Amino acid sequence: xxxxxxxxxxxxxxxxxxxxxxxxxxxxxxxxxxxxxxxxxxxxxxxxxxxxxxxxxxxxxxxxxxxxxxxxxxxxxxxxxxxxxxxxxxxxxxxxxxxxxxxxxxxxxxxxxxxxxxxxxxxxxxxxxxxxxxxxxxxxxxxxxxxxxxxxxxxxxxxxxxxxxxxxxxxxxxxxxxxxxxxxxxxxxxxxxxxxxxxxxxxxxxxxxxxxxxxxxxxxxxxxxxxxxxxxxxxxxxxxxxxxxxxxxxxxxxxxxxxxxxxxxxxx
Amino acid sequence: xxxxxxxxxxxxxxxxxxxxxxxxxxxxxxxxxxxxxxxxxxxxxxxxxxxxxxxxxxxxxxxxxxxxxxxxxxxxxxxxxxxxxxxxxxxxxxxxxxxxxxxxxxxxxxxxxxxxxxxxxxxxxxxxxxxxxxxxxxxxxxxxxxxxxxxxxxxxxxxxxxxxxxxxxxxxxxxxxxxxxxxxxxxxxxxxxxxxxxxxxxxxxxxxxxxxxxxxxxxxxxxxxxxxxxxxxxxxxxxxxxxxxxxxxxxxxxxxxxxxx
Numbered sequence: 001x002x003x004x005x006x007x008x009x010x011x012x013x014x015x016x017x018x019x020x021x022x023x024x025x026x027x028x029x030x031x032x033x034x035x036x037x038x039x040x041x042x043x044x045x046x047x048x049x050x051x052x053x054x055x056x057x058x059x060x061x062x063x064x065x066x067x068x069x070x071x072x073x074x075x076x077x078x079x080x081x082x083x084x085x086x087x088x089x090x091x092x093x094x095x096x097x098x099x100x101x102x103x104x105x106x107x108x109x110x111x112x113x114x115x116x117x118x119x120x121x122x123x124x125x126x127x128x129x130x131x132x133x134x135x136x137x138x139x140x141x142x143x144x145x146x147x148x149x150x151x152x153x154x155x156x157x158x159x160x161x162x163x164x165x166x167x168x169x170x171x172x173x174x175x176x177x178x179x180x181x182x183x184x185x186x187x188x189x190x191x192x193x194x195x196x197x198x199x200x201x202x203x204x205x206x207x208x209x210x211x212x213x214x215x216x217x218x219x220x221x222x223x224x225x226x227x228x229x230x231x232x233x234x235x236x237x238x239x240x241x242x243x244x245x246x247x248x249x250x251x252x253x254x255x256x257x258x259x260x261x262x263x264x265x266x267x268x
Numbered sequence: 269x270x271x272x273x274x275x276x277x278x279x280x281x282x283x284x285x286x287x288x289x290x291x292x293x294x295x296x297x298x299x300x301x302x303x304x305x306x307x308x309x310x311x312x313x314x315x316x317x318x319x320x321x322x323x324x325x326x327x328x329x330x331x332x333x334x335x336x337x338x339x340x341x342x343x344x345x346x347x348x349x350x351x352x353x354x355x356x357x358x359x360x361x362x363x364x365x366x367x368x369x370x371x372x373x374x375x376x377x378x379x380x381x382x383x384x385x386x387x388x389x390x391x392x393x394x395x396x397x398x399x400x401x402x403x404x405x406x407x408x409x410x411x412x413x414x415x416x417x418x419x420x421x422x423x424x425x426x427x428x429x430x431x432x433x434x435x436x437x438x439x440x441x442x443x444x445x446x447x448x449x450x451x452x453x454x455x456x457x458x459x460x461x462x463x464x465x466x467x468x469x470x471x472x473x474x475x476x477x478x479x480x481x482x483x484x485x486x487x488x489x490x491x492x493x494x495x496x497x498x499x500x501x502x503x504x505x506x507x508x509x510x511x512x513x514x515x516x517x518x519x520x521x522x523x524x525x526x527x528x529x
Contacts, residue, residue, distance in 0.1 A: 088428065
């Protein structure tokens, strides 16, 4: 990365500890250890790793939902509004709000009057392909459409960086692929920096400029792999040999960890 | 088919509800007229109708109705006015919860009827003591359902407001209040029922006016038709209350799928 490039996000020595209440004497669990990460302006970077590697924790620290034990997070300053916006796992829309009010909510949080916020939400509703569904309530939407609204809500606050926490994990396989392609289209149109958390290798390779691979116990970064595939990308690319090579390379990095995680889950 | 037309006009729910009601009246009247039980013990529809009509025409029933309604309305409204805000505060502040929870649970577990003699000593024999009984009867249901609602607000919903930097006040208005609303409405429903029980029990124990008093008095004269008439008024009133709550529910909860049948 050249020094000329602006950084949307810069993390240095981020550490996160939890007190384990279950064990006697209050053992300390290290969820994240010494995480350094730079994300260039406009880049699409994925954090990938098995469950328990601290990838979602890192995202929540960047978002300010939890506070790190040590280390520093620096976000690219913007003139007004928020530096970052979160796209949550399993949609997390308010069931009592219509699509428009849900999409406008980030702006309302920033102090924009409801009427004005609804007006400013409209182009983002169109961008994510929810035109005609403005007045629907979340229960009237499919899982994919809920995720589109979730994405539009984060886009509408016009932050410098978009934080996405396994947004497609709850979708069925076909819808997920469709949403991946849609996300690339929207990312291209909105010109955002994206930090995307996932445990799916093909998803990370398909979407990203860089895949940052994490391991668990303690949660840490073990590799940073540039994905040198041409853009714009279409879903057919997943069937190419080079795509497969990236998948294999990453799988070898995390295979042992994934098996350990699975074993622990099975042991309860 | 005229029946099909009637059904369409009234709606299925009301149509079958009326069938059940009319069916009961027919069975009741028939068994009475056939002499299957002693008419003076349980009365029967046409006698209740005659007695009720007479007391409406003579105006005898109005003061009782008016006083009972007044006691109910005052006690119930005050229980909502104090219970809902208190429930919200208990739900939002852990320490307030810890401080009041034991007290509320204890008072809630005490049968309200047991408190009536004490309340009469404190507030006298008139309307105020009844209002207090009604208030106490409804209050706990309202408080408990409200704070349970606040405490079951989904964490991930609260996280959204924080994530986008919204204020606590915004979180209260846009998250806690709407997600608690179904609980509050349940509280209103349960509270209304308990308040009605409160009116009757207080008036049974000591009163010289009111619908509960009317029922008790007519019972002592073995005038079962009028006893039944009084019970019928309470029943109808309870029914209307339930429908009222349903209307509130529909007005506020368009977003709940279960109500769009």
